[in-house]
């Protein structure tokens with residue numbers, strides 16, 4: 001399959017642009033359960049099924065990277081029973097899904113403060129990463145105990161260590177160097193960000209990496225996610241012109257109209 005160029009809308013008659021990397025905030029599990037008068041944990045279990053829908057969709061469409069926000073740095077502050085239910089769900093999902101993901105060519109990785117999880121989960125995460133490390137069909141990253149501010153701080157800390165050790169001149173630090181120390185530095189930045197659940201905010205997700213990402217929001221709650229909703233996001237993405245701070249004429253390679 002040719003590498004898609006997600007930078008600008010496809011010319012008429014051409015295949016629509018497909019994002020190389022999609023990042024998702026999976027919001028609305030709790031409300032989905034509450035509307036059914038069920039405990040929030042039931043919503044999270046339904047949310048785990050929607051994760052499979054999303055992975056299937058990316059595999060079918062040839063999307064190379066998918067990053068899912070599963071648990072934020074702030075989510076540790078939720079009621080103890082909800083955090084416990086989520087940990088159990090993550091553990092079960094890893095036990096249940098990794099072999100199948102491996103069989104389908106999915107590379108699984110985790111970003112975030114892993115040392116905050118219990119040893120069983122940490123061990124399963126490492127095992128999933130080792131089992132799937134050579135897969136190339138889909139790069140699946142699960143952001144767990146992750147915060148965008150934490151990510152930038154850990155990148156800054158790593159540069160500061162190099163400066164303190166005399167390995168790095170502070171004047172050499174630029175955006176590219178900091179960008180090489182944040183999570184996902186080995187992937188292209190997300191082309192498309194999707195958030196379900198009706199809220200229109202980034203909520204401390206990939207703050208650095210989303211600088212030029214196209215944002216797409218839907219009122220659908222995460223457990224309601226289906227291929228049609230994801231396709232709407234892709235269609236909208238395909239119709240957008242990405243300018244990266246340039247003019248429309250520059251992006252299209254047209255002569256620039258100058259003002260008088």
Ligand code: FPP
Nearest residue numbers: 026027028029030031032044047048070093
């Ligand atoms: C946000 O919905 C969702 C979460 C904090 C958890 C996300 C977890 C899953 C989708 C389940 C399993 C994931 C994996 C990777 C196996 P919310 O609870 O904040 O919903 P609300 O806004 O309606 O309360």
